[in-house]
Amino acid sequence: MTPYSSFLFFIILAILLLPTMILGIMGKHLRYYNVFVSIAVLALIFSGGDEGFYSLVIFTVLQLVLIKGYISYRQKKNSSLVFYLMSFLSILPLILSKILPFLAVDNWASFLGISYLTFRAVQIIIETRDGLIKQQLSIYQLVNFMLFYPTISSGPIDRFRRFQKDEEKRWTPEEYKELLYKGINKIFLGFLYKFIIGYAINTYFIMDLDHIADGRFSYHLLYMYSYSLYLFFDFAGYTLFAVGVSYIMGIRSPENFNMPFISRNIKDFWNRWHMSLSFWFRDYVFMRFVFLMKKKKWIQNKMLVSNLGYVLLFLLMGVWHGLAIQYIVYGAYHALMMTAFNYFETWNKKHKRWPTGKIMTIVSIVITFHVVCFGFYLFSGRPFQ
Amino acid sequence: MDFKEKVLQVIAEVCEDDVVKEEQDLDIFEAGLLDSFATVELIVQFEEQLGINVPITEFDRDTWNTPNAIIDRLNELK
Incomplete structure (x- = not known):
């Protein structure tokens, strides 16, 4: 099931997140229950068969080995060659997923969100190289960050150290209510952007352009404007969902658009x-x-x-x-x-x-x-x- | 020249504007005095002139945004 694409997805999410909201309003730690929600939603997203569940698993294991191995190595030595090699290996699955379709073979390397997940992983390797991540990270920390479901399919791309601060935080009831309010607000604005404005531009304008435009030039010109607006409302709408759901889970994912x-x-x-x-x-x-x-x-x-x-x-x-x-x-x-x-x-x-x-x-x-x-x-x- | 003056001098050189010496709480990114290219120059100058190594990934625009904030961060890294 593609995230945020159907009302069923939102209904299931609302039911799963209800306990999170209650825990948050009571000022309790969200992280333990959130793990359960994450597993449930990931299962929902990847159980369809087309999303590349096995590739995701292999990818995650590979990234874990690379990151944990590099942190251990970096605690003792710091060779540029090893850094570049590790970064390359981390990006390799993404490169494969882009090249394989051209070789006319099955794109076994690809899965939903690979472009975004790769950037989350490489970033940890780079920050380790810079000495900003010194301590070994646990499998839980890494998996939780990399497979954070609200932003898994198309971002926003969060930074590990920023994510970790929010994840460890125990929000007071007042703070959480503020987050919840903002989160719900964003999700409803997302409905307006993606399912009303974006949908309307696409259905009633772009798909009808043959009748609206009176020539090749005007067709392409109108297509240029309407597609730009559609792209913005569709993607910004998706981002509002992703960020809004993150907020409800107590994670302030970064924004993607600023007018x-x-x-x-x-x-x-x-x-x-x-x-x-x-x-x-x-x-x-x-x-x-x-x-x-x-x-x-x-x-x-x-x-x-x-x-x-x-x-x-x-x-x-x-x-x-x-x-x-x-x-x-x-x-x-x-x-x-x-x-x-x-x-x-x-x-x-x-x-x-x-x-x-x-x-x-x-x-x-x-x-x-x-x-x-x-x-x-x-x-x-x-x-x- | 004390440390603070030295830092301000480096920032002013990179920004090509002495306003940073007077208005030390000015947001240099919002004022358009510093972009990502100049930021790298600033980091290189900190290393060459002050001997302080600032990793690029450490230079976060939210916490390194004013001359005063930069002086504080550099003091932490000294």
Whole structure:
């Protein structure tokens, strides 16, 4: 059963979470009962047969061995080679799951949520390398974090140390009531976004575009706008469910969206759209790449370093969505937009030609909106059909 | 120059703005003075000029957001 896709799922979830809410309001520890809920919901999600239950099990065991092994190793030594090898092995199942379909064999490596789970695991290895995780982690801690069901299928991607703080916490009744209120609020807003607005845009506009548009150009233009809005409401709606359910379980999962369509420039957009993913790439790919280049003094030119960082980040992000042409083009497009903006920003800092003020802010928002929508149009795959 | 002044000097150099020396509770990310690229520069400078090693993953925008907060965090790591 796909999470949050049917009302049956929500009804079962509500029944399972009722004791959590009662325990929370009484100020009791939630973690023990939550384990039971997690197992029950994971069984519900993965028992369908199409979601790759066995791949999930093998994947989890592999990640546990890698993480626990690396923490033990890191307590004694710290070789870069071992770090890169461990990171590669951790990402290997994800790479396989993307490549196998092209080899025309059964995609045995894939399961629901593999892209997101991989990032949760690799992140622990990176933070161990940086010396931020020093103590050995228990199997319970790791499994609980990696297989946290509310966010298993499509994120948001939480960070281990942040998750752990919430998980260990015993909320007071007042604190929990606040969380519960916010959680329920989010879930209902999610219904509005995904099942009302998103559904309406798709059913009454996108699927009816043949009748609405009066030419090829207007068809594609209207498709670009409506698909962008649909993508936002559908994904933001899902995220509201995931974060809302997390809150009810006492875990404040990070947000994914912060009004992305009012971004003033492309850089601002990536601080507002799919934030948990873009911040992951920012912290674990872009900044590490820049740091390495500066530290080793391999490339002196600042502009070149940051632009190469953007190209690396966005191409990886594109491929992460899948190896299909539209995702690679989408990544390349955003890499291009970011480097272009990088040049513009540096130039404008010197010459101050771009006027400031309310009207220019609106102009900037409108321009960014179109740049972003064209990106989603590429992402949709429609231009490549 | 004491430690605090040194840190402020490094931040001001990286941000290319002396406002951080006066307004020490200014959110440098919200003010647009620091982005992820400049953050890395700041981390490299802390290491080179102050000898303090800040892991990139430790530099969290919620707790390293103002000059005062950065001074506090660096004092903890010293």
